[in-house]
Structures are given as structure tokens and as C-alpha cells.
Amino acid sequence: MHRGPPARVRAWLLGVLPPGARGASMVADLDDEYAAMPEGFRRDLWYRWEALRLGWHYRLMGSGVQAGDDRHHMTMGRGEGTMRSLWRNLGHGVRRLRRDPALAAVGMGTIALGVGATVAIFTVVNAVLLEPLPYERPQELVALFEADLDRGVDRNVANAGNARAWEDQAPSLREVGGAVVAQSAVVESPGEPQEVMASSVTPNYFRLLGMEMALGSPMSDDAGGRAATEVILSHRFWNSAFGADPGVVGRTLSVNGSPHEIVGVLSPGYVAFGEESAFFRSVPLTRMGDQTNSGRYLWVVGRMTPGAEVARLQQELDVVGRNLQEAWPDLNAGWTVRAVPLQEDVVGDSATGLWVLLASVGILLLIACANVANLLLSRATERRQEMAVRTSMGASGRDLFRQLVAESLVLAGAGGVLGVALAHAGTTLLAEAMPGAFALPRVAEAGVDARVLVFAVSVTLLTGLLFGLVPALEARRTAPARVLNAEGRGPSRATGRLRGALVVAEVALSLTLLVGAGLLARSFTTLLSVENGIRPEPVLTARVNLSGGRYADGEARSRFFQELVDRIAQEPGVDAVGANTFLPMVGLGAATSFRDFDAPVPPREEWPTADIRNVEGDYFGAMGIDLVAGRTLRATDGSDAPQVVVVNQSLASRLWPGADPVGRRLAISWGPLEEPWEVVGVVEDVRIKGPDTEPRPSIYHSYRQAAYFPFMQLAIRASGDPAALAPTLRGIVGEMDAGIPLSQPRLMASVVRDAVARPRLTTFLLGLFATVSALLAVVGLYGVLSYAVARRVREIGLRMAIGADGGRVLSMVVRQGMTLVLVGLAVGVVLAVLTGRVLSSLLFGVQSVDPVTFLGATAILGAASLAACVLPGWRATRVTPAEALRDG
Numbered sequence: 001m002h003r004g005p006p007a008r009v010r011a012w013l014l015g016v017l018p019p020g021a022r023g024a025s026m027v028a029d030l031d032d033e034y035a036a037m038p039e040g041f042r043r044d045l046w047y048r049w050e051a052l053r054l055g056w057h058y059r060l061m062g063s064g065v066q067a068g069d070d071r072h073h074m075t076m077g078r079g080e081g082t083m084r085s086l087w088r089n090l091g092h093g094v095r096r097l098r099r100d101p102a103l104a105a106v107g108m109g110t111i112a113l114g115v116g117a118t119v120a121i122f123t124v125v126n127a128v129l130l131e132p133l134p135y136e137r138p139q140e141l142v143a144l145f146e147a148d149l150d151r152g153v154d155r156n157v158a159n160a161g162n163a164r165a166w167e168d169q170a171p172s173l174r175e176v177g178g179a180v181v182a183q184s185a186v187v188e189s190p191g192e193p194q195e196v197m198a199s200s201v202t203p204n205y206f207r208l209l210g211m212e213m214a215l216g217s218p219m220s221d222d223a224g225g226r227a228a229t230e231v232i233l234s235h236r237f238w239n240s241a242f243g244a245d246p247g248v249v250g251r252t253l254s255v256n257g258s259p260h261e262i263v264g265v266l267s268p269g270y271v272a273f274g275e276e277s278a279f280f281r282s283v284p285l286t287r288m289g290d291q292t293n294s295g296r297y298l299w300v301v302g303r304m305t306p307g308a309e310v311a312r313l314q315q316e317l318d319v320v321g322r323n324l325q326e327a328w329p330d331l332n333a334g335w336t337v338r339a340v341p342l343q344e345d346v347v348g349d350s351a352t353g354l355w356v357l358l359a360s361v362g363i364l365l366l367i368a369c370a371n372v373a374n375l376l377l378s379r380a381t382e383r384r385q386e387m388a389v390r391t392s393m394g395a396s397g398r399d400l401f402r403q404l405v406a407e408s409l410v411l412a413g414a415g416g417v418l419g420v421a422l423a424h425a426g427t428t429l430l431a432e433a434m435p436g437a438f439a440l441p442r443v444a445e446a447g448v449d450a451r452v453l454v455f456a457v458s459v460t461l462l463t464g465l466l467f468g469l470v471p472a473l474e475a476r477r478t479a480p481a482r483v484l485n486a487e488g489r490g491p492s493r494a495t496g497r498l499r500g501a502l503v504v505a506e507v508a509l510s511l512t513l514l515v516g517a518g519l520l521a522r523s524f525t526t527l528l529s530v531e532n533g534i535r536p537e538p539v540l541t542a543r544v545n546l547s548g549g550r551y552a553d554g555e556a557r558s559r560f561f562q563e564l565v566d567r568i569a570q571e572p573g574v575d576a577v578g579a580n581t582f583l584p585m586v587g588l589g590a591a592t593s594f595r596d597f598d599a600p601v602p603p604r605e606e607w608p609t610a611d612i613r614n615v616e617g618d619y620f621g622a623m624g625i626d627l628v629a630g631r632t633l634r635a636t637d638g639s640d641a642p643q644v645v646v647v648n649q650s651l652a653s654r655l656w657p658g659a660d661p662v663g664r665r666l667a668i669s670w671g672p673l674e675e676p677w678e679v680v681g682v683v684e685d686v687r688i689k690g691p692d693t694e695p696r697p698s699i700y701h702s703y704r705q706a707a708y709f710p711f712m713q714l715a716i717r718a719s720g721d722p723a724a725l726a727p728t729l730r731g732i733v734g735e736m737d738a739g740i741p742l743s744q745p746r747l748m749a750s751v752v753r754d755a756v757a758r759p760r761l762t763t764f765l766l767g768l769f770a771t772v773s774a775l776l777a778v779v780g781l782y783g784v785l786s787y788a789v790a791r792r793v794r795e796i797g798l799r800m801a802i803g804a805d806g807g808r809v810l811s812m813v814v815r816q817g818m819t820l821v822l823v824g825l826a827v828g829v830v831l832a833v834l835t836g837r838v839l840s841s842l843l844f845g846v847q848s849v850d851p852v853t854f855l856g857a858t859a860i861l862g863a864a865s866l867a868a869c870v871l872p873g874w875r876a877t878r879v880t881p882a883e884a885l886r887d888g
Contacts, residue, residue, distance in 0.1 A: 367509050
């Protein structure tokens, strides 16, 4: 049995192939292929190799002499079968990577970076945008809102009476259910009393959604007539408060001092309009009020009849909305109805940011592919002699193509496996960072499932084909006679053009990402510089909830908060203390319509809307809200004093532009409209919903005159570390009432930071991707030029021998590289303009075509590219003629 090519053939190959380890590696590859051939083919090939060696000079002269007539035997195992040939090629690819660890490490690392980032972002996109909601026939579910476009209200909670009318009068609507805006509640679960968020839902809510119970059963349709209100626990609260006790069903849960019967536990999963709620209590829709005795506070979900479409339902609801305006003009004047697919509403405005991130990592992956393709093209040029020998031995262009693609797939597969591992770790980090930043509904459920695995495998295979196809196609054009000739051992012009085109593409794509990241960074900087109307440092906030029987009366609640604020104010280190029903910058709150009491009464649909806040103590001083005119609310503004309010500048300028608002009177819908409220002061505007929203009219009531809510948010301005006051606050509240918990103690500065968490995370991720892509592009440019200089050592040495100075050589190399860079920058500017338009909805205070950003990104990438050109050029100037002639 012949275990390898005959010694004379091996010696000849070592003489014809490049000297040193590279030639020996090529012969070793041929040894491996020889060992994999069938026995009969080996014997025949022994003689054909001899004929090849003896007739080689004819081949160099282009005579076309073949080493045998039956060429089909010389196809390197073509008759072995497709699968066997494939595995042999893949095995050869593994051996090739083992013999070139530097190539393997760089290629695998680059691909792992691109694939890992892409799969990590896709995992989140899949969980949030692509996976259907975990409900029965989710395509039939719609979210129903009330809207008043003239007031700028696009999606508003609904009136319960209106919701019943939609169900009765819209033929395409089979059933509706609702959830009241989640509110805090004090529960006496095992352990100390604690404050949690709870939702009131209609008894049919979970059946309408089609959600499954982990324990127990859904709510009864007659839940409203039972002695104890039925509640269903969320899976998270069941685990945290009850230790996942399977016997919890049937127990009584004390909520705000009232008994509630636990009838079930939800399975893990997203709950529409109640994802943060610890439990859900049953309240029939008929008991949630109507058009005469309630406002708007209900999130409404509807299930359409089978086959119905949202567009058709919207037409029907438009008719119902007009009928409701005529029937109840005081409540519904100017209000219409909007139907939105529930999936669309759940995703909200987060979709744009997620798609932008996915596109960004896609660009990063393309740049990584271009870098690896450039690397493989360099290796392919060095392996041209090997390819020529293989061709001369009978390998067809298809065989070479298959072999090189197999090597690329092995490299991509190894990088892809590492990338999926990185993606798993990255997804965990994103799942922790994104809920607060994006308020995404199901990001915590993001993980590597079947769809993500298919995506990862597809991306890996596509990546391998992308960076392996170009070298493989180049190898098919191998001309053995020219390559084995000394003059044919350099890279072909086509290869040089391909490598240059890849550099141009990398620069263009990198500039696109850099401009996008720059636009978001400028937008974020502008957002941070916005005057929010408060001074958040050093302020500690905490929440106190008085829900329960003992504090059902407004006077009792008012006395409690008066005493609490007074006691906190006496503590050392406290400069000012107050309380407010809703913290600014978090987006939550209450609002109602109002008008100038002394002006002619306009139609009800023209009444403006104002945010309502109830304050206690020195709230304005504690939060750092400046007084513009008049006075703030005082301790003497009690229940037996005249009704007074403080308004913000937006309200004052809207009703009384250019006039003094102090002393004017307002009619406010909350309360009897015939009893006016006198304006005693004006404070500066506060961006209640966050820095990216314009201030709205705001009205501040004294809590002593309008104890509308049972909870308050404390605000304590400290002279030292405000966080150190948290134990003191707990002690004071515990002394006043041991059954009242102090919850959510946090610094106001962190509340402000959370308000810009989404743009901060988007800017950071896009900036990270842009930086990595720019580094890859610069490294790719450096590699191309370094390789070009290495291949032109003989030419450069001869130039310097006949009188060329180092400056000319440096200029030649830099000019070659910067020509590619300038073309890439020009293409990148065009792509960046298009990218800016896509990002426009994410920008704040910055134009999508911002000259400063475009010039800055171009200058940064151009300067880095210039540095990448100068270093190989400087190395070229160090070449001596003696070295050049020796290397040549």
C-alpha cells in the first residue's frame, strides 16, 4: 500500500513550491488527500504523479499536455460520493485552521464578535416584536382607546360606560374587558405588610385574553356579588410572597384592610396592562361607573369576531363614537375611539429603536465578513502555488471552490459557536438593562429558542459564504502555468481590486454607523441639557400608601401626612420636606379639564386639560421648583379656608397671556364647577413626563383641601447624604402606624436618570457597534496596505536604489490607501443621509442631517484611516535595496 506520494515527487514539489514551512504545509495537505483516496486510485496516481513531474516543463510552456487521458480519476475523490467528499473537505478545513492558528484566532474572533452581537439583538427582537402574544388567537385582540386629537391626546384610557357601549353597538366586537390603571395597595401577605401594585380587572379579563392558570381557576362571572373580592396572583408575586406554595388557592388575602379570596395563580407570561401588578382583583364592568359618575381610567381590551378586521372595526367604532358624543356631550365632546391591534400597542414606540439596533449589528457583521474575506484573500494569494499544483494534478475549479468554501464554513462555524455563547451572555445583560430603558413587555423572556437557533445557524452559514465566496471564486481562475512561473506568484489585479472594494465597503458602512451614533449622542446630550424645572440633588423620595379602612376619610389621610411631614422636618440634616401625589419625570399622574371661571364658558370640547398634583408641606422647596409669582401653598390652606391653587407658567400663559394670573379663578372638573379655585401663585414649568416632552398646564392643590389619593411621594432635601435618611423615614412611619409600609426609597437623581434610560442605552449600544466597526475598517485597511507593501518589497527597494527618497515611497503608499478611504467616505455620506432619516423619530433637538455630526464622524474615520496608511508607508521607507533583492 502506498501511504504517500513517492519520494521523487515529494522532492520535486518541495522544489517547485514556496520554500520553508509554507511549502512543506502544502505537501502535507497533499499527503492527507492522498491517504483519503481509494486504494486503486492511489496505485494509478503514483504513475500519474511521475508523468506529471517528467512533463512539467511542457505545461509551463502552455502545451496543454495532460498527465493521462482518463482525467475523471484525477478529481481528488469525485467518485467518493457527495457526503463523503463534503466531510473530507470539512476535515481538511479543520486541519488547515490547526496549521494556521493566527488565521484561525483572528477569523474566529472577528466572526464571533459579529455573529454574537447580531444574535443577541435578534434574541430581544424575536421575544418582543416577532413572537406572538401568549394568548389564544392573539390576532383577534385589539386595544381600545379614547382620543381627542384637538388636545393632542392620541391614546387615552376610557370611560367604563363608553366601553360597554362599544361592546353593545359594534358588530365586529364580540367581547370587551378592562383593567383599571394599576394602583398601589397594602397587603398583609406572610411577613410584614408591604406595598405592591395591583390592578382591578373585569371578571372576564383573563378568559377574554385566553391566559392559562398555573393554579386554580379564572374569576367567576358573578364575582361582583360575592362576599369577598376574588383575586388572582401573578406568578412572580406567588413566588416572592408565598414561596410558590401550591395550597395558596382558597386562602384570604388582606388588601388595604379588606378580605380578598385567592382563586388562582397566573402562569408566567406577559399580562397586558398589568405586567407590573402583583395581583388582580375582580370588579365587574357595570360597577366601574358610567358616563355620569366616572371619568376615564380604564384600559380596554376587545376580542373581535372571527374573520373581522381592525379597519372594519374602526369604521364601526367611529359611528359609535359620534353617537356617544351626542348622547353624553359633557363627557364625550371632542372624543373619538381608536382600535389598535394589541400586539402593536404592546410593542409601542420601542420597535423603531430595536430595528435600528438590529440593523446596526447587521452592518457590523458585514464589516466583519469583509475583514475576514480580506484576510482569506491574502492567504489565498499565498496559496496560489498550492492551488496550481492541485489543478495540475487533476482538481477541477469546482473542486477548489468546494474546498475553499468548506474551509470558510469551518472557520465561520467555529466563530459562530463562540458567537452564540457570547450572544447568550449578552442577552442576559440586555434583559437586565432593557426593561428599565425600553419598558419592553417581554424582554425578560428573551432567550435562545428554536427560532433564534435557526437564525444563528443561518447567519453563520451566510457569513461563511459571504467571506469565503470571493477567495473561492478567485481560486477557480487559477492558471497553473502562470502561477508556478516566478512572474505569476504575486496577487492578480482582480484580487487587488477585490480587496480594495472590500475596504471601500468597510469604510462606507463604518461611516454610516459613526454618523448614526453621533446623531444619537448629540440628541442625548441635548436631552440632558434640557431644563426640567427641578433640582434633583440631593433629594430622597419615598412612597407612603394609606389605603385601608382607617384612612378612608380624606381628613384622616390629611392629618397623617401633615404629622409625617412635620416630624421629618425636625430631623437633623433635613433642609426641606414635602410630598406630592406623583413624582415628576416618571410619566404617571392624573389630569382633568379646566377653564377660566370668570370668562365666557366655551364648548366643553374646547376646555384645555391640566395635570393635577396634590402637595403637602414645602414640596416646591424640597424639589427645587422656583416660585415665579405670588406665593406657594401654606399650612393655613386647610379644608375650612378658601379654595386656592398654584399653577405653572404654561397654564398662566395659555389663559392669561401678558397678564398677572395671581388672583384669577379657575373652574376645575374635579369637584363642583360652580365653586372656583383662586390662583395664589405661579411656579416654573416641570417636565412631568420626562425631558423629551414639552411642559403641559399643571395645577397644584393643597392636599389639605383635596386629598384625592391615599398615597403620597415624599421629597426630602438634605444637607448631607440623602440616602442616609431612609432608615430614619422607616422608623418615623413605623412609629406613627406599624401597618403602613414605606416603599420605593430612592434618590431623585436616579429618577431623572431613569427618565433618559432608553436614549442612553440606544446611544451606548449604537456607539459601541460604530466604534467596533470603525476599528475593524481601519484594521482591514492596514492589513491591505501592509500586505501590498510586503508584496512590493522588491519594487520599493529598486525605486530607492535608483534614487527615490523615503518621502516619495511614503506618499505612494498613503495615496494608494487614502484613495480607497475617500471613495468609501463619499459612499458613506450618502448612506448616512438615508440613515439619518430613519433615526429622525429617535432624535431630540438635532436635525437628521447635522453638519457637525457628519463632519466630526468623517474627520475621525479619515484620521484613523490616515494613521492606518502611514504605518505601512513608514515601514516601506525602511526597506533597503539589499533586503529587497534578497526577498525578491
